[in-house]
Amino acid sequence: MGVPKKRKSKMRRNRRRAANSNLREAVQVTECPKCREPILPHRACKSCGYYGGREVIATE
Numbered sequence: 001m002g003v004p005k006k007r008k009s010k011m012r013r014n015r016r017r018a019a020n021s022n023l024r025e026a027v028q029v030t031e032c033p034k035c036r037e038p039i040l041p042h043r044a045c046k047s048c049g050y051y052g053g054r055e056v057i058a059t060e
């Protein structure tokens with residue numbers, strides 16, 4: 001098997017990913033277990049401020 005000799009730069013990598021939409025990572029959306037809002041994984045919920053079973057952002 002051919003092994004890449006040099007690591008490609010960030011610019012090369014990013015330019016390649018911009019040109020090939022199939023190599024882009026799909027944006028994952030899950031739902032908040034508390035308020036059932038669509039949320040991004042590993043981030044606190046925007047509407048209720050919950051993450052990991054407790055409130056981490058103050059909400060009104």
Ligand SMILES: [Zn+2]
Pocket residue numbers: 032033034035036037045046047048049050
């Ligand atoms: Zn929530």
